[in-house]
Amino acid sequence: MKEVKLESKLFVYENLEELPSDVSDLMEKAMLARTRAYAPYSNFQVGAALLLDNGEVVTGNNQENASYPSGLCAERTAIYYAGAQYPDAKIVCMTISATAINAPTSKPIPPCGACRQAMVEYEIKQDEPIEIYFMGEMGAVAKSDSVLNLLPYVFDKSVLF
Ligand code: THU
Numbered sequence: 001m002k003e004v005k006l007e008s009k010l011f012v013y014e015n016l017e018e019l020p021s022d023v024s025d026l027m028e029k030a031m032l033a034r035t036r037a038y039a040p041y042s043n044f045q046v047g048a049a050l051l052l053d054n055g056e057v058v059t060g061n062n063q064e065n066a067s068y069p070s071g072l073c074a075e076r077t078a079i080y081y082a083g084a085q086y087p088d089a090k091i092v093c094m095t096i097s098a099t100a101i102n103a104p105t106s107k108p109i110p111p112c113g114a115c116r117q118a119m120v121e122y123e124i125k126q127d128e129p130i131e132i133y134f135m136g137e138m139g140a141v142a143k144s145d146s147v148l149n150l151l152p153y154v155f156d157k158s159v160l161f
Contacts, residue, residue: 006152011143019141023133026051029059030095037061037074046074046098050082052089058082075115079122090126099137106139116151123147124156
């Protein structure tokens, strides 16, 4: 028996002002998308913005449904839209902002496990890391250098063949 350690590393910025300006611009797009989320059941709004290597910015937000499991998270709404519209483009950076409508949070809200799995598919496909910055409604912003860093010991296509 041997022990295997899995490691992840995050960088935490104190606030938006500490971010490089291109990243804070992209975060503002995620924040705007967040305010347009359709989240009447959870009252928890999430917005995501993707910068592609062709210069396009794609945004998404959570879309809920009376049949709860039919809804979709912001990150997957955005990443699937990018995959559908720009199949050959690489995703350079993703920003995420999330908060409960009635309880604004100032702590970084990380993407859920299902979204990490969806995101890592595209990171592996493009063979380039996707930088991810995530925050609440205000305050600190966490950064991961890649999706894989948020999802170590990943289930990917290599196990299927
Ligand atoms: N949600 C996201 O949009 N992204 C996540 O990573 C986690 C959760 C959404 C799903 C649902 O509409 C609401 O937040 C509460 O879970």
